[in-house]
Amino acid sequence: MSAQIIDGKAFAASLRERVGAHAATFAEKAGRKPGLAVVLVGEDPASQVYVGAKGKATLAANMESFEHRLPADTSQDDLIALVEQLNADPAVDGILVQLPLPGDLDEQAVIAAIDPGKDVDGFHVESAGRLMVGREGFVPCTPLGCIMLLQDRLGDLSGLNAVVIGRSNIVGKPMAQLLLDANATVTIAHSRTKDLPEVVRRADIVVAAVGRAEMVKADWIKPGATVIDVGINRLAPAEGEKRGRLVGDVEFAGVKDVAGAITPVPGGVGPMTIAVLLRNTLVAAHAHEGLEPPEGL
Ligand SMILES: NC(=O)C1=CN([C@@H]2O[C@H](COP(=O)(O)OP(=O)(O)OC[C@H]3O[C@@H](n4cnc5c(N)ncnc54)[C@H](OP(=O)(O)O)[C@@H]3O)[C@@H](O)[C@H]2O)C=CC1
């Protein structure tokens, strides 16, 4: 039996379509478009690709995109001054500072400077705290995208065993909280977990957010399980290749014969992240104008 391939790219395209339609309605009411500011410090090639993709998707969804590209030697004070300028700018509804930051820049301090009402990444401690205690707030884009894919496929997640591999603040921890909120029984595994394959074998839902190419193997997967692969790993180029292939944290070729459903890399979680970022920006814009939040997103 071969797993159903969860088409994150198509799901994301449909979400961006709905966000774009809402954004057009918003512009009629508010007399301006929703605005997303993206700050990129330094010249990391992968980050440049992501920031370019975000800018394009923002414009295509009837939103304003403000890109700020700063040199790698930007000081902490200058970066925070830019964030404060964006906080004060009424045309800016959402602020994303691309991570990781180069050099000695203090990521936590920069995120803390973002107005929580514009924290469309959901990385501010205020957003993290709201998620933890079940109050409304911005949820990090990648885990929110994953839970949308899971609920679309499985419906009610009540009582299902979910194993999240990885405990970062931007993926693993918020992912586990969202699964818990959906009444799954949640295990968080990490680099100190004993007998990870055995832990993963109990899972009806596996979310892999590790950053290790093809680590999760076919014999770790309970037959029929739903596998969400968050990992984005660039392999070294093979003979004759200019760039290495992009692979996830899951050995797709083997796991797809055991799982019930699986997200591919590319074309799975990655596109959802950008679509949810636009969704969060749209929600922020409505709040800033005192409008009711958009429905059906
Ligand atoms: N698709 C998308 O939109 C996005 C994709 N990503 C990708 O997701 C992956 C994870 O990202 P992120 O959460 O930021 O990564 P981090 O490096 O911050 O966290 C990785 C986690 O994996 C755990 N880990 C490392 N090695 C092992 C191991 N051998 N066994 C079990 N657990 C292990 C670490 O454990 P410990 O805490 O013990 O060190 C840590 O909790 C990366 O590939 C990243 O590129 C990230 C964000 C968005």
Ligand SMILES: Nc1nc(=O)c2c([nH]1)NC[C@@H]1CN(c3ccc(C(=O)N[C@@H](CCC(=O)O)C(=O)O)cc3)C=[N+]21
């Ligand atoms: N403040 C901040 N917020 C982020 O959300 C954030 C960040 N920093 N830093 C880096 C990570 C990574 N990330 C991805 C977004 C889209 C794809 C994506 O669209 N991937 C495509 C492939 C892209 C390609 O071909 O390179 C796919 O999986 O199909 C991947 C990864 C957001 N991140």
